[in-house]
Amino acid sequence: MAERAEIVVVGAGPAGIAAACAARECGRSVRVVDENPHAGGQIWRGELPQPWRTRWEQAAVPMQAGATAFGFAGEQTLLVECEGRAMEIAFERLIVATGARERLLPFPGWTLPGVTGAGGLQALMKSGLDLAGRRVVVAGSGPLLAEAGASLLAAGALVAIVAEQASFRQMIPFLGRIAARRGKWTQALRIASALRKTRYRAGAWPLSVERRDGALSVTLRLGPRREVIECDYLACGFGLLGNTELAQLAGCQVVNGCVVVDEHQRTSVLGIYCAGEPVGIAGVESALAQGLTAGYHAAGREDLATACTPGRDRGRRFQRVLAEAFALRPELKELATPDTIICRCEDVRLGELAGFLTWREAKLHTRCGMGACQGRVCGAALEFVAGMPAASVRPPLVPVSVGVLAGEQ
Amino acid sequence: MSGGNPDVVIIGAGIVGAAIAERLSAERLKVIVVEADCAGSGATAAGMGHVVVMDDSEAQFALTAYSRRLWQEKEACWPKAAEYRRPGTLWVAADAEEFAAVEHKHAWYGAHGVQSEILTAGDLAREEPQLRPGLAGALRVPEDMVVYPPAAARWLVERARRQGAVYMQGARVEHTTGSVVTLASGTVLHTGGVIHAAGAQGGHLPVTIPVAPRKGHLAITDRAPGFLRHQIVELGYLKSAHGHETESVACNLQPRATGQVLIGSSRQYGVHTAAVELPMLHRMLRRALEYMPGLAGLPVVRTWTGFRAATPDGLPLIGRAPQCEGLWLATGHEGLGITTSLATAELLAAQMLGREAAIPAEPYSPSRFGEKSAHA
Numbered sequence: 201m202a203e204r205a206e207i208v209v210v211g212a213g214p215a216g217i218a219a220a221c222a223a224r225e226c227g228r229s230v231r232v233v234d235e236n237p238h239a240g241g242q243i244w245r246g247e248l249p250q251p252w253r254t255r256w257e258q259a260a261v262p263m264q265a266g267a268t269a270f271g272f273a274g275e276q277t278l279l280v281e282c283e284g285r286a287m288e289i290a291f292e293r294l295i296v297a298t299g300a301r302e303r304l305l306p307f308p309g310w311t312l313p314g315v316t317g318a319g320g321l322q323a324l325m326k327s328g329l330d331l332a333g334r335r336v337v338v339a340g341s342g343p344l345l346a347e348a349g350a351s352l353l354a355a356g357a358l359v360a361i362v363a364e365q366a367s368f369r370q371m372i373p374f375l376g377r378i379a380a381r382r383g384k385w386t387q388a389l390r391i392a393s394a395l396r397k398t399r400y401r402a403g404a405w406p407l408s409v410e411r412r413d414g415a416l417s418v419t420l421r422l423g424p425r426r427e428v429i430e431c432d433y434l435a436c437g438f439g440l441l442g443n444t445e446l447a448q449l450a451g452c453q454v455v456n457g458c459v460v461v462d463e464h465q466r467t468s469v470l471g472i473y474c475a476g477e478p479v480g481i482a483g484v485e486s487a488l489a490q491g492l493t494a495g496y497h498a499a500g501r502e503d504l505a506t507a508c509t510p511g512r513d514r515g516r517r518f519q520r521v522l523a524e525a526f527a528l529r530p531e532l533k534e535l536a537t538p539d540t541i542i543c544r545c546e547d548v549r550l551g552e553l554a555g556f557l558t559w560r561e562a563k564l565h566t567r568c569g570m571g572a573c574q575g576r577v578c579g580a581a582l583e584f585v586a587g588m589p590a591a592s593v594r595p596p597l598v599p600v601s602v603g604v605l606a607g608e609q
Numbered sequence: 610m611s612g613g614n615p616d617v618v619i620i621g622a623g624i625v626g627a628a629i630a631e632r633l634s635a636e637r638l639k640v641i642v643v644e645a646d647c648a649g650s651g652a653t654a655a656g657m658g659h660v661v662v663m664d665d666s667e668a669q670f671a672l673t674a675y676s677r678r679l680w681q682e683k684e685a686c687w688p689k690a691a692e693y694r695r696p697g698t699l700w701v702a703a704d705a706e707e708f709a710a711v712e713h714k715h716a717w718y719g720a721h722g723v724q725s726e727i728l729t730a731g732d733l734a735r736e737e738p739q740l741r742p743g744l745a746g747a748l749r750v751p752e753d754m755v756v757y758p759p760a761a762a763r764w765l766v767e768r769a770r771r772q773g774a775v776y777m778q779g780a781r782v783e784h785t786t787g788s789v790v791t792l793a794s795g796t797v798l799h800t801g802g803v804i805h806a807a808g809a810q811g812g813h814l815p816v817t818i819p820v821a822p823r824k825g826h827l828a829i830t831d832r833a834p835g836f837l838r839h840q841i842v843e844l845g846y847l848k849s850a851h852g853h854e855t856e857s858v859a860c861n862l863q864p865r866a867t868g869q870v871l872i873g874s875s876r877q878y879g880v881h882t883a884a885v886e887l888p889m890l891h892r893m894l895r896r897a898l899e900y901m902p903g904l905a906g907l908p909v910v911r912t913w914t915g916f917r918a919a920t921p922d923g924l925p926l927i928g929r930a931p932q933c934e935g936l937w938l939a940t941g942h943e944g945l946g947i948t949t950s951l952a953t954a955e956l957l958a959a960q961m962l963g964r965e966a967a968i969p970a971e972p973y974s975p976s977r978f979g980e981k982s983a984h985a
Contacts, residue, residue, distance in 0.1 A: 273887050557778065561647035564654055564759040565690065567867075572831055572910050594885045594912055599831060602872070603905030605912075606894035 205231035207498050208278055208291035209261075210269050210446060213241020214484045215476025215491035216297035217248070217256055222495025222504070223295075224259040231289060232263040233280055239263060241299050242319060243484055245326055252488075264289075269446055270604075271595030276471070279595070286604040293471045293498040296447045296459070297491060300440035300477035305528075306581050307535035309409035310436070311544050314416050318348040318437030325355050332356035335431040337418050339363040339406045341526045342439040343374075343483070350394035352435070360429050362395065363404035363420055365438070366526050371402060374525035377518065407535060409434050421531075439526055441580055442478035448593040463512070464505050465494035473498055481522060486515025533585050542585075543578040545571020550585075559588040572599050615639040615775070616801040617937075617961075618790045620782050620813070623653040624758050624947055625939050626806030627765035628954035634772035636958060641798060642766065642774060643790065645781040645807075649762030652808045652946060655915020657827065657863050657871055658761075659840050660754035660948045661698055662723055664714060668924055668972030673945060674723060675968050676952030680754060683951070690760035692866040698753040699728070699737065699839040700846075701744055701860075701900065707844045708745035715748055725750045739836060739903045755840060755863060758947045782813040787935020804957070805930070806939040808946070809918040816933050818926060819978050820941045822916035824877040826889050830907040834868035843900060846874075855879060858893045860900040870907060872897050874944070878919075885912050919943045927956050927973040937961065938975045 207223045209216045212234035224230045232239070238246035239256060248256055267282035278294065280287045302317040309315065316324065318340055325331055336357045338349045341364055349362040364371075378388050407419045407426065418429050444454050452467035452474065453460040459474040461467055467474050473494040476487035489511030497505035536542065538551030546567040556562035559569070559582060568582070569575030569590070574597075579590035596605055617633060619626045622644035630642045644650075660680050663673045680693075687693040702708040711727060718725040728736060728747045736749075770776050781793040785805075790798040805814060809822035843860040854876075861873040875893045880886075890912060898905055920926060920941035930936040937960075939953050956973065959966035971977075 271887055279887065556647075558647065560650065564647070564650060565763060570911065572908070574910065595887060595890075596909060596912065599908035599910045601905060602828070602830065602894055602898065602907050602909055605828065605890060605909050606898055606905070607891045608905065 202288045203231065204290040205229045206292045207295065208233065208289055209295045209297055211241065211297035211299055212239035212263060213243060213297060213299045213476060213487065215487035217252060218488045218491025219295045219297055219475055219495035220261040221255050221259040222492045223499040224261050226496065226499035226501050228499045230261045232261050233267045233269055234263060234265055235268050237265050268598050270597045270600050272450060281600045281604050284601065286607055293473065295494045295498060296472065296474040296478060297476045298443040298446050298478055300442050300481060302437040303439050303441045303580055304436065304577055305438045305532055305584065306540050306542050307406055307408055308537055308540050311541050312409060312411050314432060315409060315434045315436065318345055318435040321433055321435040322348050322351055333358065334433060335360055336433045336435055337361055337429055337431045338435045340437040341365045341528060345437060346391050346395060346400065348435060349398060350391045353394050353397055359398040360431055361399045361401060363406065364402045365405040365529055365532060366402060368402040371525045374521050377521050405532060406436060438528060440477060440481045442481060444478045445593045445597050447474050447478055449595060449597060464497040465490055480519045482515045482519035486518060489515055528584065536585060542581060543568040543571065545573050559590050562588065614799045614801065615641045617804055618643060618798050618800040619804045619806055620785065621807035622648040622762065622766050623651050623806065623808060624649060624762045624950040625942065625953055627762040628950040629804060629806060629939055629957055630769035630774050631765040632954040632958045634769045634774040636962060640769065640774040641777065642769065643777045643780040643782055643792065647778055648766045649759035652915045652917060653758045653762050655825065655827065655913060656758055656947050657873055658756045658758045658947050659863060660756060662750060662753065663945065664717055670721060671968045672949050672952050676949045679951035688760065688764050690757065691764060692757040693754065694866060695752060695754050696839050696864055697749055697751040699841050700748040700844050701841055702746050702844050704745050710844055711746055711748045724752055737838060737841065739901050741900060741902055753840060756947065785813050786815050787933050802935045802937060804937045804939055808940055809916045816930055818938060819920055820918045821878060822881065823919040823943065824880045824914055824916055826875040826885060826893055826912065826914050828872045828890065828894065828909045828912045830870045831910050832868040833870060833907050837862060837864040837870055858896045860896045862897060862901060883914050885914055917943045925949060925953065925973050926975040927953050928960055928970060928975050931976045
């Protein structure tokens with residue numbers, strides 16, 4: 201199957217939706233590719249808020265749902281896997297809006313059943329996991345942690361504690377910024393009122409977890425104290441990591457985990473744009489502004505793209521505030537013991553990685569990162585824990601069958 | 610190693626450099642190994658790790674058979690990480706013409722003392738049920754092996770160090786003569802001799818050697834235990850490996866110790882970028898699917914490329930470099946570097962120490978291309 205569109209957008213989260221709407225409204229042929237069955241990305245999950253729901257419906261952009269971009273065939277053809285088949289989509293311009301994933305960090309017990317990502321548990325809940333009456337500990341970092349706590353409470357879970365590793369002092373500029381933005385108030389109040397029913401503690405993080413008599417027993421550091429809490433689920437997320445792999449594979453410059461873009465979201469590769477979290481974690485509003493900028497510019501409307509500048513700049517400032525407010529504390533690097541599994545796919549423990557100087561050397565000799573997740577989890581963990589930057593990105597970006605990779609269509 | 614200049618500096622800690630370091634340090638030579646990345650990280654990491662006897666020329670046979678024996682003699686030494694196993698090779702014949710080649714190969718191996726057996730179409734289907742129906746048969750070479758080369762290289766380097774060798778990791782060579790090695794860091798090593806064992810990377814050498822990079826692609830599947838039992842190579846492989854076409858592919862499948870299936874192979878001249886090229890991958894995988902259609906459903910978890918060091922006649926360069934006193938070559942092993950590494954080390958050590966080697970070294974002498982070597 202070969203398709204063609206003037207503008208191809210990868211990812212139907214806020215950035216991708218905004219980009220696709222903008223380009224379509226300028227009369228361009230647009231095609232969106234997304235892994236999920238519905239548009240909305242991780243944050244909206246198929247339930248688009250207004251005004252975007254209407255705008256998206258009116259734009260009526262053709263979307264290839266359940267489709268995963270795994271490589272390129274030449275400079276202007278995207279390779280997509282969809283329902284076990286390979287598909288080629290030719291483009292003139294490509295907008296990479298691939299979103300972000302949770303950062304998981306290793307600590308003793310983090311691979312036990314019942315320990316999930318914070319967003320991961322929300323996703324499980326939305327796909328049918330009944331949490332009513334179940335005890336949950338939420339731990340990690342970032343504004344989404346509080347949101348996760350609130351939505352788990354709303355689903356009937358007994359949230360024992362929400363443990364934010366950042367100190368309250370560290371978060372003050374972030375809180376100040378939210379207080380200064382009327383648009384954020386309602387959201388903040390909603391979360392705050394929800395969290396009143398639970399304990400929200402700053403400067404708190406998990407030290408270890410074990411399974412005892414069918415329940416999880418989490419040891420948390422709460423300031424100077426330690427506390428052990430029994431629960432059914434431990435939901436942990438230490439902020440977000442932009443999904444930069446597709447941009448990297450296209451040859452776009454990436455610095456410190458962020459795709460480098462100019463004021464119109466253009467990457468270092470001609471004809472390829474990037475918008476949203478891969479450019480730097482800055483939240484929904486920034487992603488929307490960047491998506492619009494990229495969509496308008498790719499459609500040849502530089503004037504409209506430039507008009508989005510204030511939103512983009514606000515997003516950039518918010519990105520810096522976020523990064524500082526939720527910077528990970530160095531104590532988190534010391535949680536894993538030599539016995540702690542680092543690479544879940546290949547069962548590699550931290551102790552086995554001692555003595556290797558580079559990620560590539562460790563990978564070649566321990567299989568760390570050689571598994572099906574292609575080092576997405578352990579690569580980021582090792583980069584944080586051991587300061588080893590992960591190695592190169594190669595196709596297929598996600599495991600696809602030999603048949604698909606052989607081009608069987 | 611105590612003070613004073615080394616007897617020899619080995620450039621490259623791939624499987625070949627590592628084997629030489631192990632061998633020469635065992636002879637109490639003062640050895641320094643300089644490696645730009647880490648042990649076994651170049652073509653050694655990219656290769657399949659198939660230890661195989663080849664019969665395409667007497668010289669190739671002599672080297673591969675001798676070296677396979679050396680791998681076998683070390684069987685008890687290899688660490689678990691080296692994944693040393695003996696699944697054997699199946700040379701698969703697609704049609705009657707190729708099956709005639711199987712019979713010829715069988716007779717040739719027999720005359721040369723290498724065990725092999727002919728599998729009929731029925732035997733083949735029983736041995737490897739995933740192969741497509743209708744193949745003519747195969748030759749099984751039961752003593753061929755499979756290893757995980759980076760771990761073997763690392764073990765050889767470790768053993769060399771225990772024997773007194775100095776290993777410099779992350780040390781890139783800027784320039785070398787037969788007696789002075791200059792590193793990118795500015796360090797200058799004065800030495801009795803220099804061994805170039807850096808595969809196709811010869812930019813630091815004072816002379817041109819007839820070695821060209823020949824790019825290859827590989828893909829590995831997720832675990833599928835029991836899917837495959839032997840290393841499977843199509844008989845057409847020899848045409849692909851030793852032909853001079855710019856681009857070729859052949860079906861070459863290997864069961865890894867993990868239960869994964871490693872899929873090769875491709876050959877390209879004139880390409881110098883390491884990027885995985887999907888059109889080449891397509892061709893290679895389609896060739897594999899022609900032989901084993903059931904592979905289509907297995908997930909590929911990774912792909913990669915590497916550069917073989919290819920010579921004009923398909924044989925390696927082992928011995929003194931022409932026109933450069935003190936410089937020795939151990940490169941040009943093309944796709945057989947893992948197999949022939951141990952024999953290369955023995956041959957080179959014998960020449961350097963003025964001893965007689967187990968097999969004649971002349972066919973691999975770098976001077977066979979004439980004093981002024983230049984690569985076509």
